[in-house]
Amino acid sequence: MAGEKKGLQLLDFWVSPFGQRCRIALAEKGLPYEYLEQDLRNKSELLRRSNPVHKKIPVLLHGGRPVCESLIIVQYIDEAFPAEPGLLPADPYARAQARFWADYVDKKLYDCGTRLLKLKGEPQQQARAEMLEILRTLDGALGDGKFFGGEAFGFADVALAPFTAWFLTYERHGEFSVEKECPRLVAWAKRCGERESVAKNLPPPEKVYEFVAGMKKRFGIE
């Protein structure tokens, strides 16, 4: 099955940064796949059956067999299709570093971003302060490197790149400028955006902002 390029399907939702990670990885590997947009308010039988534990997108089906959780999917794509370019480097220490920063994005950035968008008043100010610390930590980890792993676009870049489409939304809610606070991170985001794999799979930042505004309206958060 591994290495068999036929029969790849992605259960996804257009604005999901987690789904976008999988799309970027598939594009980096040059793999054709069937994109199956999911209605998350009325979950399909296929989604429920493919991810019975979490019932969440993204799910990659490969010959009908499901792989769940975005970072696990990206690693699966890298391992099942080992032809260059590799998303994870060969050196075990460099692999651990890439995994550390991808994990940091999952544990810190997404959760903090959600609080920044949902909350008001003092709790929102707390989320704003945390968000700036998280972005500065990522900026520091990148340093003067071209990508998180150095010269090559890789696993940590795939993990973080989709969130660059959310920067505008974070900025408007938090009233800060990512460019002013973290110029190296913004320069990195531009480099990522020059790659076809990223450019073709990220929504315009204004669309993300509109999506969030619509969600807030629906849930009565003004």
Next chain:
Amino acid sequence: MAGEKKGLQLLDFWVSPFGQRCRIALAEKGLPYEYLEQDLRNKSELLRRSNPVHKKIPVLLHGGRPVCESLIIVQYIDEAFPAEPGLLPADPYARAQARFWADYVDKKLYDCGTRLLKLKGEPQQQARAEMLEILRTLDGALGDGKFFGGEAFGFADVALAPFTAWFLTYERHGEFSVEKECPRLVAWAKRCGERESVAKNLPPPEKVYEFVAGMKKRFGIE
């Protein structure tokens, strides 16, 4: 550096299931290391310097270079010392499955366990119901397999095994029997406990219970 067995040090705390994962992985690989017990109420300069982002144990130092986050450490150990036995299987799909269950333990079991121990009344009853669902899901995933990956003790087993020392504490707080609810999981825990790597690195369940009771007393939770 990879494959160099000298200069392995583990910054850890005796009761931590996350630290125990690393100890089990090191023991499975037959790797000697220096164990450095940390005082988490007065964090050492070495811990702060080695894990500046999270400032948490466990940290594995290999020739002075730090690797953080327990599942990343276990994968590092597996990749830097690839001699048999491998903790992750060779097949990409089987690797994804092992990572899925390890990730499930991280995302669900630990957090739910903490709530079960800390809360009272209705919120605790909610945590109790969730815990039973989590344990049943793991019992179902194991099925009639010897280990999570089948015949061989591997990555998902390493991730979950330390929590078996917490089952007694969960049972006493939640007033349920893991054996009654999940007999296959308990049989699996016994099989894990027969391995030297696990037996030598897990604390007696009564010690975990005493530790939790001490923590609750200190934080004024009766």
